Amino acid sequence: MNLPINPPLLPMLAKRVAAIPAGDSWNFEPKWDGFRALIFRDDEEIVIQSRDGKSLNRYFPELLEVLEIQLPKRCVLDGEIVIASEGGLDFDALQLRIHPAASRVKLLASQTPASIVFFDLLCEDGVDLRTAPFEQRRQKLEALLASAVSPIHITPVTNVRSVAEDWFKRFEGAGLDGVMAKSLSGTYESDKRTMLKVKHERDCDCVVAGFRWHKDNEGTAIGSLLLGLYNNAGDLQHVGVCASFKMEKRRELVECLAPYRKDALANHPWRSWADQGAGEDGQRMPGGQSRWSQGKDLSWEPLRTELVVEVAYEHMQGNRFRHMAQFRRWRIDKQPKDCTYAQLEVVPPQELMAIFPEALESQVS
Structure with missing residues (x-):
C-alpha cells in the first residue's frame, strides 16, 4: 500500500464532557455504538483497520465488496462499523463477528450484514487532508460519498446545539449512545483526545x-x-x-x-x-x-x-x-431483594428508519 497515510494509524479520540458545548465553532454528530474503523484503499488493496491498529478484513467480507465498488481508488476514511435491526443498533451481533471460523463469519455476514457509517476523510486521491480543518474535510467527505448507497453511509451532522440536544434524547432508543462535538477548525490528530463526547449516565x-x-x-x-x-x-x-x-x-x-x-x-x-x-x-x-x-x-x-x-x-x-x-x-x-431490573430507566426503542429514513435501509427493511 502506497498512500500518503498507510496503516497502521491510530484514530483520533474523544474526551468525555458533561454537557454539549455552546458556541458556533462546533459540529455535532450522533455517537455511533459499533466498531471504530479506518478504511485504507490503494487501488485494489483495501484494509479495514480497527481502533487498535489490527485488520478487520476477515470479519467483514461483505463490506470489502461494497467498499471496492463505491469508494474511489485512493483514499483513507474514518468511520464506525454497525449492525442494525428493527430495534436499533445490535452490538451483540457485531461482537459475534470476531470468530475464528471463516465459515461462521460468512454465515453471519449473510444473516446480519454490517454497514459502515463514515464521519471523516483523511486522504483523497493521494492528498493528505489531516492538517485541513474539519469543516473542509466534512465538505469533501460529503462530495466523495454523494452517490453512496447502503450499506455505506455518512453520519448526520448539525451545527445547531438545540438539534444536538434533541439527538441526545431521541437517538438513545436506537442504540446510539450520545453526541460527538468536533471543532470546525480542528485538524485530525491521531491518538489524541481532541474531540468531545457527551454520553448518557x-x-x-x-x-x-x-x-x-x-x-x-x-x-x-x-x-x-x-x-x-x-x-x-x-x-x-x-x-x-x-x-x-x-x-x-x-x-x-x-x-x-x-x-x-x-x-x-x-x-x-x-x-x-x-x-x-x-x-x-x-x-x-x-x-x-x-x-x-x-x-x-x-x-x-x-x-x-x-x-x-x-x-x-x-x-x-x-x-x-x-x-x-x-x-x-x-x-x-x-434491601438486596429490591435490586431489580424494574428500577432501570427504559428508553423506548426507535427504529433507525424513523430517525434517518435514508440510513441503513437495507438492514431494517
Missing part, C-alpha cells in the same frame, strides 16, 4: 455478589466488584462490574468485604453455573472464559449477597451494562 442499585482481586495485588487489593440484579423470576443475573477505584480504596475494600466472604458459596445464586462459563439460562458467569477474554484471569471470589451498591451506568446492552459501571456509594438503607 444513570444510577442503579445493584447487589454485590462477588469480586476479583487486582491483577498485581492479589490478596491485598480489590480489582472489581461483580454486580447483580434480580429478574422477574427472582434469579440474580450478572449485569457487569465496577472497577474504577484508587489504590487506597482497593485496599480498604479488602477489609470491607472480608465479613461477607465467610460461607459465601454455601447458598450463592451463582454456585451452580457450569465451568464452561454459562448458566442454564445462557447468562455468562462472571468468571467464565470466552473468546473475548484473550487469556485473562477472570477467576472470582463469591460474597454473600447482602451488600447493595449504587453505581452509575451509561446504558444497557440486552440485560447487562454496556460499559463498566462507576461506583457511587454503598446503600445500607436498601
Whole structure:
C-alpha cells in the first residue's frame, strides 16, 4: 500500500464532557455504538483497520465488496462499523463477528450484514487532508460519498446545539449512545483526545455478589466488584462490574468485604453455573472464559449477597451494562431483594428508519 497515510494509524479520540458545548465553532454528530474503523484503499488493496491498529478484513467480507465498488481508488476514511435491526443498533451481533471460523463469519455476514457509517476523510486521491480543518474535510467527505448507497453511509451532522440536544434524547432508543462535538477548525490528530463526547449516565442499585482481586495485588487489593440484579423470576443475573477505584480504596475494600466472604458459596445464586462459563439460562458467569477474554484471569471470589451498591451506568446492552459501571456509594438503607431490573430507566426503542429514513435501509427493511 502506497498512500500518503498507510496503516497502521491510530484514530483520533474523544474526551468525555458533561454537557454539549455552546458556541458556533462546533459540529455535532450522533455517537455511533459499533466498531471504530479506518478504511485504507490503494487501488485494489483495501484494509479495514480497527481502533487498535489490527485488520478487520476477515470479519467483514461483505463490506470489502461494497467498499471496492463505491469508494474511489485512493483514499483513507474514518468511520464506525454497525449492525442494525428493527430495534436499533445490535452490538451483540457485531461482537459475534470476531470468530475464528471463516465459515461462521460468512454465515453471519449473510444473516446480519454490517454497514459502515463514515464521519471523516483523511486522504483523497493521494492528498493528505489531516492538517485541513474539519469543516473542509466534512465538505469533501460529503462530495466523495454523494452517490453512496447502503450499506455505506455518512453520519448526520448539525451545527445547531438545540438539534444536538434533541439527538441526545431521541437517538438513545436506537442504540446510539450520545453526541460527538468536533471543532470546525480542528485538524485530525491521531491518538489524541481532541474531540468531545457527551454520553448518557444513570444510577442503579445493584447487589454485590462477588469480586476479583487486582491483577498485581492479589490478596491485598480489590480489582472489581461483580454486580447483580434480580429478574422477574427472582434469579440474580450478572449485569457487569465496577472497577474504577484508587489504590487506597482497593485496599480498604479488602477489609470491607472480608465479613461477607465467610460461607459465601454455601447458598450463592451463582454456585451452580457450569465451568464452561454459562448458566442454564445462557447468562455468562462472571468468571467464565470466552473468546473475548484473550487469556485473562477472570477467576472470582463469591460474597454473600447482602451488600447493595449504587453505581452509575451509561446504558444497557440486552440485560447487562454496556460499559463498566462507576461506583457511587454503598446503600445500607436498601434491601438486596429490591435490586431489580424494574428500577432501570427504559428508553423506548426507535427504529433507525424513523430517525434517518435514508440510513441503513437495507438492514431494517
